[in-house]
Amino acid sequence: MSARLAIALLAAACVGSSCLAWGEDGHRIVGALAMERLSPEARASVIELLGNDDLATAGLWADQIRGDASWDWAKPLHYVNLPRDDSVFDAARDCPEGQCVVAAIPRFLAVAADTSRPIAERRDALRFAIHFIGDLHQPLHAGYKDDLGGNRIQVTAFGDIRTNLHALWDSVLIRDRIAGDWQALAQSLRGAITPALAAEWASQADAAAWANESACITRVIYLELPADAKVGADYARSNMPTVERRLSMAGVRLAHAINAAFKVPAAVSGNRSPAPEQDGQVGPADRSVPVNVPSGGVGGAPR
Numbered sequence: 001m002s003a004r005l006a007i008a009l010l011a012a013a014c015v016g017s018s019c020l021a022w023g024e025d026g027h028r029i030v031g032a033l034a035m036e037r038l039s040p041e042a043r044a045s046v047i048e049l050l051g052n053d054d055l056a057t058a059g060l061w062a063d064q065i066r067g068d069a070s071w072d073w074a075k076p077l078h079y080v081n082l083p084r085d086d087s088v089f090d091a092a093r094d095c096p097e098g099q100c101v102v103a104a105i106p107r108f109l110a111v112a113a114d115t116s117r118p119i120a121e122r123r124d125a126l127r128f129a130i131h132f133i134g135d136l137h138q139p140l141h142a143g144y145k146d147d148l149g150g151n152r153i154q155v156t157a158f159g160d161i162r163t164n165l166h167a168l169w170d171s172v173l174i175r176d177r178i179a180g181d182w183q184a185l186a187q188s189l190r191g192a193i194t195p196a197l198a199a200e201w202a203s204q205a206d207a208a209a210w211a212n213e214s215a216c217i218t219r220v221i222y223l224e225l226p227a228d229a230k231v232g233a234d235y236a237r238s239n240m241p242t243v244e245r246r247l248s249m250a251g252v253r254l255a256h257a258i259n260a261a262f263k264v265p266a267a268v269s270g271n272r273s274p275a276p277e278q279d280g281q282v283g284p285a286d287r288s289v290p291v292n293v294p295s296g297g298v299g300g301a302p303r
């Protein structure tokens with residue numbers, strides 16, 4: 001099979017009904033899109049935990065604490081690694097002991113909604129969940145372990161920006177598009193989310209499916225990266241629709257996930273039912289983490 005045909009087939013597989021971390025701009029856009037889609041009861045719970053309903057800002061916290069070693073246990077929870085020859089998430093293979101973004105999302109949402117827990121723990125859990133839902137929609141957060149989700153692939157963008165593949169998709173493409181005004185892009189994306197699209201995206205509420213979508217796009221990203229790793233206006237033009245779609249999907253699904261987590265049960269039934277992966281711990285006790293992110297030295301782009 002020719003490379004071109006392989007790309008076409010993969011792209012087609014990604015377009016269907018299901019497929020189609022951003023840097024600060026991306027997370028802000030995802031949060032802003034989600035904010036206005038919160039149900040009244042979810043908004044009240046968010047305000048109770050965060051002090052406001054500013055999801056655009058809340059999504060940044062999980063990256064802001066990265067320099068603090070006491071939060072190192074959370075680093076593997078920003079992404080998931082898959083084998084290069086498989087773009088279907090396998091929990092036993094890809095997320096042992098729940099130490100990946102796919103398992104972290106429902107776990108943190110359940111903690112955030114668990115009113116028996118301390119408010120500070122619930123607040124942090126909510127901020128993690130907001131961030132991780134954004135992250136998982138950045139295709140390269142379902143990437144490959146050997147190059148750290150593209151962090152080790154050096155790329156030159158727009159002639160003079162020396163970056164790496166991960167950072168290109170996290171922020172360089174978005175920065176080029178927004179020219180300093182993330183709110184304008186949020187506004188434009190907001191206008192393009194039809195009720196039908198929102199319903200379609202929200203109907204897929206399983207983080208494993210979001211990982212599969214991202215992994216599928218990731219394969220295409222690698223196939224389409226020019227051999228000289230130089231990308232410019234043409235690359236941006238052909239890939240920004242994917243970036244924008246993933247941001248929009250993340251915003252819709254973030255709101256949907258928060259709305260579901262904080263839904264008041266119809267009947268009084270004691271404890272809220274936990275998410276499947278909830279193991280009762282989100283704190284530093286989750287330390288049985290297979291470390292697979294060497295710190296620093298690879299361009300510094302966080303995953």
Ligand SMILES: [Zn+2]
Pocket residue numbers: 021062063078131135303
């Ligand atoms: Zn992240």
